[in-house]
Amino acid sequence: MAAYVVGHKNPDTDTIVSAIAIADLWSKRGIEASPIAQGPVNPETKFVLGKFGGTAPEVQTDATDKQIILVDHSDLAQSLDNLDKGEVVAVVDHHKLGDVTTSNPLEMWVWPVGCSCTVIKAMYDFYNVEIPANIAGMLMCAILSDTVMFKSPTCTPQDKEAVETLAKIAGVSEYMDLGVEMFKVKSAVDGTPAAELLMRDYKDFDMSGKKVGIGQLEVVDLSILEPYKEALYAEMEKLKSEGGHHSIFLLLTDIMKEGSDMLVLSDDPAVVEKAFGKGVDGKSVWLDGVLSRKKQVVPPFEKAFA
Amino acid sequence: MAAYVVGHKNPDTDTIVSAIAIADLWSKRGIEASPIAQGPVNPETKFVLGKFGGTAPEVQTDATDKQIILVDHSDLAQSLDNLDKGEVVAVVDHHKLGDVTTSNPLEMWVWPVGCSCTVIKAMYDFYNVEIPANIAGMLMCAILSDTVMFKSPTCTPQDKEAVETLAKIAGVSEYMDLGVEMFKVKSAVDGTPAAELLMRDYKDFDMSGKKVGIGQLEVVDLSILEPYKEALYAEMEKLKSEGGHHSIFLLLTDIMKEGSDMLVLSDDPAVVEKAFGKGVDGKSVWLDGVLSRKKQVVPPFEKAFA
Numbered sequence: 001m002a003a004y005v006v007g008h009k010n011p012d013t014d015t016i017v018s019a020i021a022i023a024d025l026w027s028k029r030g031i032e033a034s035p036i037a038q039g040p041v042n043p044e045t046k047f048v049l050g051k052f053g054g055t056a057p058e059v060q061t062d063a064t065d066k067q068i069i070l071v072d073h074s075d076l077a078q079s080l081d082n083l084d085k086g087e088v089v090a091v092v093d094h095h096k097l098g099d100v101t102t103s104n105p106l107e108m109w110v111w112p113v114g115c116s117c118t119v120i121k122a123m124y125d126f127y128n129v130e131i132p133a134n135i136a137g138m139l140m141c142a143i144l145s146d147t148v149m150f151k152s153p154t155c156t157p158q159d160k161e162a163v164e165t166l167a168k169i170a171g172v173s174e175y176m177d178l179g180v181e182m183f184k185v186k187s188a189v190d191g192t193p194a195a196e197l198l199m200r201d202y203k204d205f206d207m208s209g210k211k212v213g214i215g216q217l218e219v220v221d222l223s224i225l226e227p228y229k230e231a232l233y234a235e236m237e238k239l240k241s242e243g244g245h246h247s248i249f250l251l252l253t254d255i256m257k258e259g260s261d262m263l264v265l266s267d268d269p270a271v272v273e274k275a276f277g278k279g280v281d282g283k284s285v286w287l288d289g290v291l292s293r294k295k296q297v298v299p300p301f302e303k304a305f306a
Numbered sequence: 307m308a309a310y311v312v313g314h315k316n317p318d319t320d321t322i323v324s325a326i327a328i329a330d331l332w333s334k335r336g337i338e339a340s341p342i343a344q345g346p347v348n349p350e351t352k353f354v355l356g357k358f359g360g361t362a363p364e365v366q367t368d369a370t371d372k373q374i375i376l377v378d379h380s381d382l383a384q385s386l387d388n389l390d391k392g393e394v395v396a397v398v399d400h401h402k403l404g405d406v407t408t409s410n411p412l413e414m415w416v417w418p419v420g421c422s423c424t425v426i427k428a429m430y431d432f433y434n435v436e437i438p439a440n441i442a443g444m445l446m447c448a449i450l451s452d453t454v455m456f457k458s459p460t461c462t463p464q465d466k467e468a469v470e471t472l473a474k475i476a477g478v479s480e481y482m483d484l485g486v487e488m489f490k491v492k493s494a495v496d497g498t499p500a501a502e503l504l505m506r507d508y509k510d511f512d513m514s515g516k517k518v519g520i521g522q523l524e525v526v527d528l529s530i531l532e533p534y535k536e537a538l539y540a541e542m543e544k545l546k547s548e549g550g551h552h553s554i555f556l557l558l559t560d561i562m563k564e565g566s567d568m569l570v571l572s573d574d575p576a577v578v579e580k581a582f583g584k585g586v587d588g589k590s591v592w593l594d595g596v597l598s599r600k601k602q603v604v605p606p607f608e609k610a611f612a
Contacts, residue, residue: 088403091403091414091416094411095411096407096408096409096410096411096412097394097397097406097407097408097412097414098407099405099407100403101402101403101404101405102402102403103402103604103605103608103609104402104418104601104605105400105401105402105416105417105418105460105600105601106402106403106416106418107416107417107418108403108414108415108416108417109414109415110397110411110412110413110414111411111413111414112410112411112412112413113411126432154411294411295410295411298409299409299410302409303409
């Protein structure tokens with residue numbers, strides 16, 4: 001039975017490239033595997049795939065009767081529908097350990113590094129499989145994206161080393177220039193409806209029984225998003241009333257200033273003060289130095305909600 | 307903060323040796339770590355530690371305010387008390403993925419192989435750390451034990467390769483002879499109270515909300531256990547009434563005949579027929595070819611209880 005490799009909902013570049021690379025690595029280990037995605041790719045990922053001749057994976061959302069390899073997540077809320085009706089045979093990730101469980105022994109590679117693709121680079125080496133140049137280029141871009149070009153506190157020496165090696169394999173001499181070009185594509189919001197912007201990099205979490213949504217938009221200059229703030233807040237209100245959330249937070253991250261303006265919509269806004277020691281000013285709060293949802297936002301909120 | 311490395315309740319040789327080896331590997335990676343155990347070591351493990359100059363880890367059962375590395379399990383029911391009041395920073399395992407979750411990114415090495423120590427052998431290689439001869443000997447014995455000297459269906463080519471290499475490092479030329487000696491120690495039951503025998507290799511599972519206990523005794527000849535069957539069954543009844551279990555199963559495994567006589571005590575004995583296509587004959591059922599609780603007993607029961 002062929003396995004399907006899938007990342008989280010609202011796929012980002014790490015999730016898509018991880019699915020493509022793991023399917024390649026598994027196939028070369030002699031196990032048939034195809035990448036799938038839970039939704040269409042975002043503009044940044046489209047740029048990366050275009051640059052290195054990759055193809056967006058087919059969209060599929062149901063795990064029933066499938067063998068599944070999870071990449072870049074291990075939370076049920078972020079995974080395929082009916083995951084319990086399929087079989088998870090492997091997990092490759094760089095997040096906290098979520099609530100996915102299995103009935104059979106499986107293969108897991110999870111490291112506390114900046115990007116799943118950094119783990120995958122090491123897996124190619126471990127299994128003695130040569131990384132194709134185009135996949136090396138995509139892996140490199142995913143790491144630059146997830147680590148905000150090494151600025152994120154999630155970035156580790158392994159991430160930097162992986163980018164150095166992957167750039168050589170891909171034949172890219174000035175990878176930081178390519179990173180800036182990629183972040184400019186990511187920052188482009190012109191003409192994009194606010195609903196789509198909100199969902200571009202959005203995840204639901206179960207925090208002590210409460211449904212909490214956290215989105216993030218990374219831009220090279222926060223002023224780009226200024227005209228969209230009201231419309232984004234209105235979309236958060238809509239999503240909250242339809243989804244039955246306790247809270248929805250949206251991080252507007254300025255990767256140059258290295259901080260985030262967080263829009264707050266919550267049944268109990270005091271959780272923000274509890275989590276960050278700083279109260280909400282109107283509808284938002286400036287969090288200096290906060291670039292990483294995973295490392296700087298999810299853990300303090302999980303504690304505040306506990 | 308130093309980390310504590312701990313295996314599952316009712317520790318077996320894999321759990322104890324994994325804790326000792328991972329503490330060694332972590333220390334050599336520059337991270338302070340000490341092995342602990344959730345209970346005293348069994349006779350087989352005592353034999354292995356004695357053979358290679360190892361020390362039984364200190365018994366500790368509470369995770370509060372500790373950094374924890376889990377080995378050989380990822381189920382809350384098999385782990386330390388108050389695991390949510392400590393922080394799980396790493397998991398090394400070879401079982402199905404259990405219900406442990408974390409708030410922060412962590413390091414996980416989980417492979418579908420016969421023994422956690424096979425994963426650990428590969429981790430030493432990955433981190434370029436030399437395996438000390440005495441630890442190599444213990445790792446080798448743990449793999450021979452968990453794979454029933456390569457007879458278990460859980461055994462993989464990686465397990466065999468690891469034993470070959472570890473035997474050389476440990477300076478053991480006839481490792482199969484050592485394996486037989488070890489299993490004879492494991493088979494010795496003379497004078498051991500039935501209550502202690504039942505708990506020697508016993509695990510509780512949560513199967514679709516029902517508490518299910520599964521124990522296993524591996525012997526070189528089933529006739530060794532014949533005089534103990536009634537007393538073991540009486541201990542199962544006592545444990546069930548005290549523990550509020552739905553079912554307790556005890557596998558009496560004959561590693562030479564390669565099968566298990568399973569003692570059955572259940573609120574619904576029909577689950578056995580559902581799981582194995584074979585009904586209970588009196589108080590037990592012979593399961594031909596069944597050597598592995600993990601691969602041949604837990605998965606069919608999980609399906610039958612679902």
